[in-house]
Amino acid sequence: MIRNGLNKCLQNKLFNNKLFYSSQAKPSRDSSYAIINNDDIEHFKTILDTHSILTDPSDIDGFNQDWMRKYKGNSNLVLKPKTTDQVSKILKYCNDKKIAVVPQGGNTGMVGGSVPVHDEIILSLSNMNKIEKFDPVTGVVVCQAGTVLETIENYLTPMGYTVPLDLGAKGSCQIGGNVSTNAGGIRLLRYGSLHGNVLGVEAVLADGTILDCLSTLRKDNTGYDLKQLFIGSEGTLGIVTKVSMITPPKPTSVNVGLFACQDFNQVKTVLSRAKSQLGDILSAFEFMDRPCIDLVLKHQQVQDPFQEKSPFYILLETSGFNETHDSEKLNNFLESIMAENLIIDGSLATDSKNISAFWKFRESITESLGKEGAVYKYDLSLPIEQFYSIVELMRAKFDDKANVVGFGHVGDGNLHLNISTPKKPYSKEIFDMIEPFVYEYTSEHRGSISAEHGVGLMKPDFLHYSKSNNSINLMKSIKNTMDPNNILNPYKVLPTK
Amino acid sequence: MIRNGLNKCLQNKLFNNKLFYSSQAKPSRDSSYAIINNDDIEHFKTILDTHSILTDPSDIDGFNQDWMRKYKGNSNLVLKPKTTDQVSKILKYCNDKKIAVVPQGGNTGMVGGSVPVHDEIILSLSNMNKIEKFDPVTGVVVCQAGTVLETIENYLTPMGYTVPLDLGAKGSCQIGGNVSTNAGGIRLLRYGSLHGNVLGVEAVLADGTILDCLSTLRKDNTGYDLKQLFIGSEGTLGIVTKVSMITPPKPTSVNVGLFACQDFNQVKTVLSRAKSQLGDILSAFEFMDRPCIDLVLKHQQVQDPFQEKSPFYILLETSGFNETHDSEKLNNFLESIMAENLIIDGSLATDSKNISAFWKFRESITESLGKEGAVYKYDLSLPIEQFYSIVELMRAKFDDKANVVGFGHVGDGNLHLNISTPKKPYSKEIFDMIEPFVYEYTSEHRGSISAEHGVGLMKPDFLHYSKSNNSINLMKSIKNTMDPNNILNPYKVLPTK
Numbered sequence: 001m002i003r004n005g006l007n008k009c010l011q012n013k014l015f016n017n018k019l020f021y022s023s024q025a026k027p028s029r030d031s032s033y034a035i036i037n038n039d040d041i042e043h044f045k046t047i048l049d050t051h052s053i054l055t056d057p058s059d060i061d062g063f064n065q066d067w068m069r070k071y072k073g074n075s076n077l078v079l080k081p082k083t084t085d086q087v088s089k090i091l092k093y094c095n096d097k098k099i100a101v102v103p104q105g106g107n108t109g110m111v112g113g114s115v116p117v118h119d120e121i122i123l124s125l126s127n128m129n130k131i132e133k134f135d136p137v138t139g140v141v142v143c144q145a146g147t148v149l150e151t152i153e154n155y156l157t158p159m160g161y162t163v164p165l166d167l168g169a170k171g172s173c174q175i176g177g178n179v180s181t182n183a184g185g186i187r188l189l190r191y192g193s194l195h196g197n198v199l200g201v202e203a204v205l206a207d208g209t210i211l212d213c214l215s216t217l218r219k220d221n222t223g224y225d226l227k228q229l230f231i232g233s234e235g236t237l238g239i240v241t242k243v244s245m246i247t248p249p250k251p252t253s254v255n256v257g258l259f260a261c262q263d264f265n266q267v268k269t270v271l272s273r274a275k276s277q278l279g280d281i282l283s284a285f286e287f288m289d290r291p292c293i294d295l296v297l298k299h300q301q302v303q304d305p306f307q308e309k310s311p312f313y314i315l316l317e318t319s320g321f322n323e324t325h326d327s328e329k330l331n332n333f334l335e336s337i338m339a340e341n342l343i344i345d346g347s348l349a350t351d352s353k354n355i356s357a358f359w360k361f362r363e364s365i366t367e368s369l370g371k372e373g374a375v376y377k378y379d380l381s382l383p384i385e386q387f388y389s390i391v392e393l394m395r396a397k398f399d400d401k402a403n404v405v406g407f408g409h410v411g412d413g414n415l416h417l418n419i420s421t422p423k424k425p426y427s428k429e430i431f432d433m434i435e436p437f438v439y440e441y442t443s444e445h446r447g448s449i450s451a452e453h454g455v456g457l458m459k460p461d462f463l464h465y466s467k468s469n470n471s472i473n474l475m476k477s478i479k480n481t482m483d484p485n486n487i488l489n490p491y492k493v494l495p496t497k
Numbered sequence: 498m499i500r501n502g503l504n505k506c507l508q509n510k511l512f513n514n515k516l517f518y519s520s521q522a523k524p525s526r527d528s529s530y531a532i533i534n535n536d537d538i539e540h541f542k543t544i545l546d547t548h549s550i551l552t553d554p555s556d557i558d559g560f561n562q563d564w565m566r567k568y569k570g571n572s573n574l575v576l577k578p579k580t581t582d583q584v585s586k587i588l589k590y591c592n593d594k595k596i597a598v599v600p601q602g603g604n605t606g607m608v609g610g611s612v613p614v615h616d617e618i619i620l621s622l623s624n625m626n627k628i629e630k631f632d633p634v635t636g637v638v639v640c641q642a643g644t645v646l647e648t649i650e651n652y653l654t655p656m657g658y659t660v661p662l663d664l665g666a667k668g669s670c671q672i673g674g675n676v677s678t679n680a681g682g683i684r685l686l687r688y689g690s691l692h693g694n695v696l697g698v699e700a701v702l703a704d705g706t707i708l709d710c711l712s713t714l715r716k717d718n719t720g721y722d723l724k725q726l727f728i729g730s731e732g733t734l735g736i737v738t739k740v741s742m743i744t745p746p747k748p749t750s751v752n753v754g755l756f757a758c759q760d761f762n763q764v765k766t767v768l769s770r771a772k773s774q775l776g777d778i779l780s781a782f783e784f785m786d787r788p789c790i791d792l793v794l795k796h797q798q799v800q801d802p803f804q805e806k807s808p809f810y811i812l813l814e815t816s817g818f819n820e821t822h823d824s825e826k827l828n829n830f831l832e833s834i835m836a837e838n839l840i841i842d843g844s845l846a847t848d849s850k851n852i853s854a855f856w857k858f859r860e861s862i863t864e865s866l867g868k869e870g871a872v873y874k875y876d877l878s879l880p881i882e883q884f885y886s887i888v889e890l891m892r893a894k895f896d897d898k899a900n901v902v903g904f905g906h907v908g909d910g911n912l913h914l915n916i917s918t919p920k921k922p923y924s925k926e927i928f929d930m931i932e933p934f935v936y937e938y939t940s941e942h943r944g945s946i947s948a949e950h951g952v953g954l955m956k957p958d959f960l961h962y963s964k965s966n967n968s969i970n971l972m973k974s975i976k977n978t979m980d981p982n983n984i985l986n987p988y989k990v991l992p993t994k
Contacts, residue, residue, distance in 0.1 A: 137769055137881055138910065160773060182718050195722060196693020205971075212965050217878040218909040219681050220945035221729055222963040223952055223990055224972045225692060228725035232718055249776050272634055276657060279746050279818040280777040321776040325822040381714040384634055412715040413635065448717035455720055466719040468709050474702075474979075475721045481978045482971075493720055 020428045021071060021112055023435035024461045027491045029118040033100045036077055036121065040099065044079060047089045052127065054078035063122045066115050067108060068370070068377075070426060071457060073116025075102070080127045084202060084210055084241040090123060091239065091487075092208025100490045103235040105177025106148065108169035110377055111456030113181065113234045117491040125176050128241060131155050133216070140199060140216045142244040145176025162250035164191035168363050176240040182232030184452030189411040190283040190319070191248060194231055201227045202242035206483035216244045229478070234454050235489040237482045251283070251319035253326045256355045257334060259346040260310035264388040266342050267312050271384075271411060273342070274316060277333045281326055284317035285411030289391065292365050292407045299368040302360055306345040314343075314410075315362050365407050365418075372403065372420040376430060378438050380415045381448035387415055390441055394419060397433060414451040439465040455493045463495055517925045518568060518609055520932035521958045524988045526615040530597045533574055533618065537596065541576060544586045549624065551575035560619045563612050564605060565867070565874075567923060568954060570613030572599070577624045581699060581707055581738040587620060588736065588984075589705025597987050600732040602643065602674025605666035607874055608953030610678065610731045614988040622673050625738060628652055630713070637696060637713045639741040642673025659747035661688035665860055673737040679729030681949030686908040687780040687816070688745060691728050698724045699739035703980035713741045726975070731951050732986040734979045748780070748816035750823045753852045754831065756843040757807035761885040763839050764809050768881075768908060770839070771813060774830045778823055781814035782908030786888065789862050789904045796865035799857055803842040811840075811907075812859050862904050862915075869900065869917040873927060875935050877912045878945035884912055887938055891916060894930060911948040936962040952990045960992055 020026070034040075044053055054060055055077055064073045081087045094101050100120040107114045116122060125146035133142040139161050143152060149170040153163050165178060167185035177183075179201060182194050191197060200215035213227045230240050261267050267287060274282055290311050296302060305313070320326040330348060337343055349355045369375045382390065391406035394417065398404055401421070408416040417438065421430060439449045443465035450459055450466070463472060476494055479486070517523070531537075541550055551557055552574055562569045578584045591598050597617040604611045613619060622643035630639040636658050640649060646667040650660050662675060664682035674680075676698060679691050688694060697712035710724045727737050758764050764784060771779055787808050793799060802810070817823040827845060834840055846852045866872045879887065888903035891914065895901055898918070905913040914935065918927060936946045940962035947956055947963070960969060973991055976983070 137765070139772075182722070184716050184718070188716065192689050192693040193716070195725060196689040209967050211967050211971060213968060215945070216943070217945050217948070219685065219690070219878050219906075219911045219948040220963065221679050221681075221947045221949055221951045222945055222956070223960055223969070224730050224734070224975060225679070225725060225728065226968055226971055228692060228722060228728075231722065231725075233721050237721070249773055251776070268634070275636075276746055277818070279748070321774070322822070322826060325819070325826070329819060329822070381716050409716075414716045446713070448712070448714050448719055450718045451714070451716040452718050454718045459719070463720055466717065470706050470708050471710060471723055472720070474708060474723055477978050478721060478975070481974050 020426065020431060022458050023428065023431040027117065027496060030490060032098065033490070034097050035119065036099060040097065041077070043093060044090065047086055048079060048081060052080040052082065054080070060122070063104060063107070063124060064115060066112055068110070068375070071112035071115045073102070074119050075116040075122050076119060078122040078124055080124045082127045084204065087123070087204045087239055087241055088208040088210050091204050091206060094121065094487050095207045095485055098485050098487060100487050102489050103180070103239045105146065105174035105180070106169065106172040108173040109177070109181060109456060110379065110453040111450070111458040113454055113456030113489070113492055114177065117457055120490065123239065125174060125241070132242070134159070135216070138216070138218070139247045139249065140244060141247055142214065142216060142242060143175050144242055145174060145240050147175050149173050149175060149178060156247055157250060160250050161247040164197045164246070164248055165194065168366055175243050179231055179240050179243050180233065180235050181454045182452070184409070184412070184414065186284050186286065186409065189285060189409065195228060198227060198231055198243060198245050200244040201230050201240050203230045203238035203240050205238045206485065206488050211238065214242055214244050218246060232454070234456060234493050236479060236493050237488065239488070251321060253320050253323040254355060255318045255326055255330050256349045256358045257316045257330065257346060258305055258349070258358045258361070259314040259316065259343040260306055261312040261314065261342070262310065262344055264312060267314060267410065268384055270314055270337055270342050273337055274333065277336070278318055278329060281318040281320040281329060282316070283319035284315065286315040286362050286408070287410035288313045288315070288362060288365065288407040289405060291403060291405040293361060295368040295372070295405065296361055296364050299371045300360065300364050302357070305347065305361065308345065310344050313361070315358060362407070365405070369405070369418050369420055373422040374420065374424045374426050376419040376426070376434055378417040378434070379451050379453040380417060380438070380442050381413050381451040382415055382442060383445055383447065384413060386445045386447070387413065390415070390438065391417055393441070394434070394438070402430065436462065436465070442466070457492050460493060460495045461497070517923065517928060519955050520925065520928040524614065524993060527987060529595065530987070531594050532616065533596060537594065538574070540590060541587065544583050545576060545578060549577040549579065551577070557619070560601060560604070560621060561612060563609055565607070565872070568609035568612050570599070571616050572613040572619045573616060575619040575621055577621045579624045581701065584620070584701045584736055584738055585705045585707050588701050588703060591618065591984050592704045592982055595982050595984060597984050599986050600677070600736045602671035602677070603645065603666065603669040605670040605674070606678060606953060607876065607950040608947070608955040610951055610953030610986070610989055611674065614954055617987065620736065622671060622738070629739070631656070632713070635715070636744045636746065637741060638744055639711065639713060639739060640672050641739055642737050643671050646670050646672060646675060653744055654747060657747050658744040661694045661743070661745055662691065665863055672740050676728055676737050676740050677730065677732050678951045679949070681906070681909070681911065683781050683783065683906065686782060686906065692725060695724060695728055695740060695742050697741040698727050698737050700727045700735035700737050702735045703982065703985050708735065711739055711741050715743060729951070731953060731990050733976060733990050734985065736985070748818060750817050750820040751852060752815045752823055752827050753846045753855045754813045754827065754843060755802055755855045755858070756811040756813065756840040757803050758809040758811065758839070759807065759841055761809060764811060764907065765881055767811055767834055767839050770834055771830065774833070775815055775826060778815040778817040778826060779813070780816035781812065783812040783859050783905070784907035785810045785812070785859060785862065785904040786902060788900060788902040790858060792865040792869070792902065793858055793861050796868045797857065797861050799854070802844065802858065805842065807841050810858070812855060859904070862902070866902070866915050866917055870919040871917065871921045871923050873916040873923070873931055875914040875931070876948050876950040877914060877935070877939050878910050878948040879912055879939060880942055880944065881910060883942045883944070884910065887912070887935065888914055890938070891931070891935070899927065933959065933962070939963070954989050957990060957992045958994070
């Protein structure tokens, strides 16, 4: 049971909260939002069963905080609808009363987009987790928003299809969240972005209107492609309730190579060669620097991949449908890059055990970093020429004050720059050493200050480093048209200034 | 020199115009638009040089009419800007004066989207035709909107890249028009839609604001993906002035197979087999019925592909990077479908001459139809089960009154249903036999009434067959937000009712 008194008390505490989520302070609560009371809870009980309404702080705690323990809100209410109609009724009520709402999927985001900033109601999609349809001829799958990514992959595998999207959080992230954040990941190089692979969405608008754009057609040019508005807008324009997606045939032959390079120029050249020589079967081209490998060796049960240490490592994956052809292509490729002295060392894995072992180096970097202390994460798109320079610049800047590592999807120009310090909590001093320098550098080279993680609560004030004023103004117009009361995921994505 | 008197005369003629563009009559002129006068022309002379302003009816005629001679407007003015800044100044002026504008690219559309309906100013992008940048490492190309698609392909070929888009009109269609109409075409099966391949656009909004979303990054999740608004909105939300696009490595080995089938079930099964057996190298899967082949034989210098006639034909293309591997895959595929009696006859082409000969059957259908008389064109997405039924239903309906043919991108579920009669002009009687039946049938099976051609002037009144009222209302809100004076490409895309 929530009382107004308690809310006000919490709110006062909040106003004194000096938490920093970046080099900027947490935004103040917008006092025009209603504070929920008993009548509201009673109303929600007419929409949802009591098990789908969480008010006990111990139940809510996990929803208020993100997985990195960097962002923490103070919501007193979690609603877990099971149907689109329930989502619609909840939003209609919230819009009428001007109650702020944060939609939450698997809560695996990196920028604080999925947790409340203050006392927004948390609308969790976890109870909407059914795969509704699959067409084995076209490969089109239709899922409810709360379906976990890995659940979809496991469902598709026996039918010879695969999701066109793979990321470290696959075991807990949800497809609705993936779509709302335009999640990128490892397979983007091969299958492209969700803007191409999502065929339709069903979404609920701020006023409760249900928008059925759940086409399952590969081609549909009837008017504006409205579904695109919900891909990557982080729940600020509507809440995605269902997704239809084209899934590609699952490759039957997968090979992985791990290569060590002497300098970043070699990495670049190997990338060019891989694109032209492996073309249609190249499915991942990932990059890690030596400090990443050291971190993984420290925190995971793995052995150094090669006898000699090298400054740079590439993980390359091919996926195809003919084992003989694929191995031949990969062997020829390896021979040619070795002959040209483009790598110092290299090893190929063709069976699933060795493939997993190779992938472990790449996939456990984030987890290993998490064990170090506070991690300052930056997800940048940069031209290949500047891709690694920023890591070196930051390393020089921090000297031995912090551990600076660089890894990422070099095939897509996407660098994950991570800076870790042994001490928690996050420190404004460290933030100030990183920001706005990292953003200025990125902007100067016409990169993106958020390649795949989104804007969330972390980056609205930095949006101008990647977007023009005219673009930001148009975003604000669209937001204002679609959510005039600004109830959907407030304080996020768009700068308030 | 244009005089008001002349304009009024033209306009009166227009109001008596009973031309039918579908089973619906041409919409009346909206009298709230200004009629251009001498002062306007004088103002445009301060923005453009005189060669870029066409007012002579004989110069304008080709811009007023579409290539099928189905749609004809009555514009008195064509403007041909050379820079984005000029486009911006023109639109700012038109917005202030409420002068309607139709943007025009290569004018190769199928639904009357690129010609004026009444006296809208024609803004031709043809003079903005430069390829501005190309990055040989990432394959990202940046072009002005008026660049012809084939020019881009010819530019990329020597550098080992290819445009991810190919269509019959490539010799005259322009990339800005392709993006504005979300053009599909033959390679969509392999490379996906422009929503995935276009990385950025520069567009000019109705009020002259220049929107720079010309990112060249593969990944950029900083706020709403505004460029998507311009992809497929047919120039009603802004005029695309530049495009940046990811281009894939150009396959070095191309093979084509032409197969004959006894029934449509065989076509479906061959499609399934091709997707699983050819996977990564399958680049086109096109379908033609026998009446298509008969038309091509009648109008082109070609011979029947096989000794025996068959009711259905498949054109299948593979594109890869290893000739030996690709041939082996295609031969194995051919052997297996022949062993299963899935085709009656089949032939493979591996050299460019034979490949072109095979493609001629598919690519000259539209041109051959044009030589027949009046052609009623329908571009539908349908589930595979209904893909050919609609052709049979229409054939039964017309009996010998018209020639009904079906072809298209069956791999994407996209049927081109064409009905031709020997006599021009287009007849309301014939339209009434087709519409709304074709749209009702498509709607009933949750297909799309416009798979790749768009809505244009032909289909706004039928939009509800593929889009919900809520979707149409949201489209109208967005249009109203971005173009409140409704000056951009009026009477098109959105229903006026």
